Amino acid sequence: MKIEPAAQLSGHVAVPGDKSISHRSVLLGALGEGETRVRGFLRAGDTQATVDAMRTLGARVDDVAEDQLVVHGVGLRGLHGGTVDCGNAGTLLRLITGVAAGQTGRYELTGDDSLSSRPMERVAEPLRRMGATVETTKGHAPVVVEGSDSLRAIDYELPVASAQVKSAILLAGLNASGATTVVEPKPTRDHTELMLEAAGVRVRRRPTSVTVEPAGALRVGEVDVPGDFSSAAPLLAAAALVPGSNLTIHDVGLNPRRTGLLDVLERMGAHLAVFNRRRVAGEQVGDVQIQYTELGAVEVTPDEVPLLVDELPLVALLASHARGDSIVRGAEELRLKETDRIDAVTDGLRALGARIRSRPDGWIVTGVPARLKGGRIDARGDHRIAMLGAVAGLASRQGVDIQDAETVAISFPGFFELLESVVRR
Ligand code: S3P
Numbered sequence: 001m002k003i004e005p006a007a008q009l010s011g012h013v014a015v016p017g018d019k020s021i022s023h024r025s026v027l028l029g030a031l032g033e034g035e036t037r038v039r040g041f042l043r044a045g046d047t048q049a050t051v052d053a054m055r056t057l058g059a060r061v062d063d064v065a066e067d068q069l070v071v072h073g074v075g076l077r078g079l080h081g082g083t084v085d086c087g088n089a090g091t092l093l094r095l096i097t098g099v100a101a102g103q104t105g106r107y108e109l110t111g112d113d114s115l116s117s118r119p120m121e122r123v124a125e126p127l128r129r130m131g132a133t134v135e136t137t138k139g140h141a142p143v144v145v146e147g148s149d150s151l152r153a154i155d156y157e158l159p160v161a162s163a164q165v166k167s168a169i170l171l172a173g174l175n176a177s178g179a180t181t182v183v184e185p186k187p188t189r190d191h192t193e194l195m196l197e198a199a200g201v202r203v204r205r206r207p208t209s210v211t212v213e214p215a216g217a218l219r220v221g222e223v224d225v226p227g228d229f230s231s232a233a234p235l236l237a238a239a240a241l242v243p244g245s246n247l248t249i250h251d252v253g254l255n256p257r258r259t260g261l262l263d264v265l266e267r268m269g270a271h272l273a274v275f276n277r278r279r280v281a282g283e284q285v286g287d288v289q290i291q292y293t294e295l296g297a298v299e300v301t302p303d304e305v306p307l308l309v310d311e312l313p314l315v316a317l318l319a320s321h322a323r324g325d326s327i328v329r330g331a332e333e334l335r336l337k338e339t340d341r342i343d344a345v346t347d348g349l350r351a352l353g354a355r356i357r358s359r360p361d362g363w364i365v366t367g368v369p370a371r372l373k374g375g376r377i378d379a380r381g382d383h384r385i386a387m388l389g390a391v392a393g394l395a396s397r398q399g400v401d402i403q404d405a406e407t408v409a410i411s412f413p414g415f416f417e418l419l420e421s422v423v424r425r
């Protein structure tokens with residue numbers, strides 16, 4: 001896929017539903033009572049794996065429209081065992097391991113090559129403490145879970161900031177003997193907590209910890225999924241980089257634990273405005289407008305990494321166009337994503353003409369307020385790297401060829417078409 005340079009991005013768009021919330025709506029809907037209607041559901045590779053998983057384990061899921069589902073709950077302990085292929089979806093694999101811990105039956109959880117190289121002991125270890133039998137394959141998938149109907153509640157301090165691990169423990173905690181508390185080294189996205197609260201579970205949320213009480217039943221009812229901020233991010237970055245741009249993204253999720261990129265862009269001097277802020281089932285939603293201005297260098301600190309973890313590749317690209325030296329620190333978790341995103345970004349952007357050096361935990365980028373030359377980037381099977389290549393292409397002098405571009409369908413099918421609809425050449 002070749003992305004040619006853009007003269008400008010302008011207009012009004014909406015992006016597909018939030019991936020994290022879409023996964024959770026199906027998982028919690030399946031564990032709930034009665035019907036859960038999901039509107040704005042993300043139809044993408046990762047979230048389809050979650051629908052297929054719940055069907056395999058005994059929950060009925062009706063596709064009622066392109067972006068609507070009805071999930072028929074089987075109750076908190078109602079799943080039966082089986083083999084689930086999680087595909088590329090880290091969120092599904094981590095969360096379903098927590099769900100399976102409190103069910104009866106045997107659960108064999110597999111994934112593609114990328115997912116099978118990602119760490120699973122971080123989830124297995126706390127679930128074993130709760131009383132589940134969890135076997136990993138040398139720390140990775142395939143994972144086999146033998147659930148327990150007598151899980152013990154735990155107080156657990158996460159060694160790494162991970163919303164996926166936190167969520168796995170909280171979901172197991174729904175079927176445990178008492179109150180389960182997870183302490184986080186840094187605040188991470190809290191969609192699980194918010195959805196559990198909306199479903200009637202007693203949840204205590206604090207800045208760096210969360211407690212759930214065992215639940216008699218979940219009543220999820222209806223979920224209105226906002227647009228995915230992480231899917232809006234490449235569009236925002238492109239508009240921030242291409243002179244003359246003026247773009248508005250409507251109905252996008254603005255959960256403060258997801259919008260670290262807005263703070264970083266603001267520090268870089270970007271011209272941003274947020275309108276129509278509102279709350280939908282505990283989640284903040286609004287419209288974001290961005291207009292092009294020249295950017296300055298920025299420092300991203302370890303504490304803010306979880307608030308923009310999936311947007312950090314875009315920060316490296318923004319920094320390549322921002323006058324001065326930028327640094328991203330504390331982002332070593334990027335080495336454990338769909339690919340090693342620190343190396344993928346360094347190699348990819350350097351090949352396009354950026355001055356970027358990797359560190360064990362991030363990058364140092366020397367930015368120049370001018371277009372990069374362009375060239376070729378290998379997405380390495382990682383949807384976020386493919387989207388990075390597309391944004392880099394729009395902002396380049398000669399365009400960017402993306403190898404493995406179709407991988408965007410993991411989180412954002414229709415990405416290239418939506419992008420083209422706001423590009424002027
Ligand atoms: C996610 C959490 C993050 C994020 C991932 C989705 C989630 O991962 O990178 O894309 O839905 O909980 P970690 O929690 O492992 O950092």
